[in-house]
Amino acid sequence: MESEDLQKLLTFAMPYGKYQGRVIADLPGYYLNWFARVGFPNGELGRLLALMQEIDHNGLKSLLDPLRK
Numbered sequence: 045m046e047s048e049d050l051q052k053l054l055t056f057a058m059p060y061g062k063y064q065g066r067v068i069a070d071l072p073g074y075y076l077n078w079f080a081r082v083g084f085p086n087g088e089l090g091r092l093l094a095l096m097q098e099i100d101h102n103g104l105k106s107l108l109d110p111l112r113k
Contacts (some may be wrong), residue, residue: 045095052088052094054111059089068092069108073100 053069063071076097084090099105 049092049095050108051111052092053099054108056089056092069105071096073097076100090097 046096054067056068057065058071063075071076073092079085079093080089080097080101084094099107
């Protein structure tokens with residue numbers, strides 16, 4: 045994980061699918077878990093989705109709250 049990755053979770057939008065346009069930090073947990081089951085996409089998108097899934101799975105979404113302000 046890079047230091048700027050947490051900020052990217054709040055600014056990087058899903059480029060396709062049901063949640064197109066929604067920032068990764070706001071994706072529902074079941075959608076992140078689906079990616080964990082079927083496989084994350086390649087590249088930065090997949091890396092950020094995997095990071096967000098870990099944060100969500102471990103109940104750490106509140107860590108992003110100070111960055112939202």
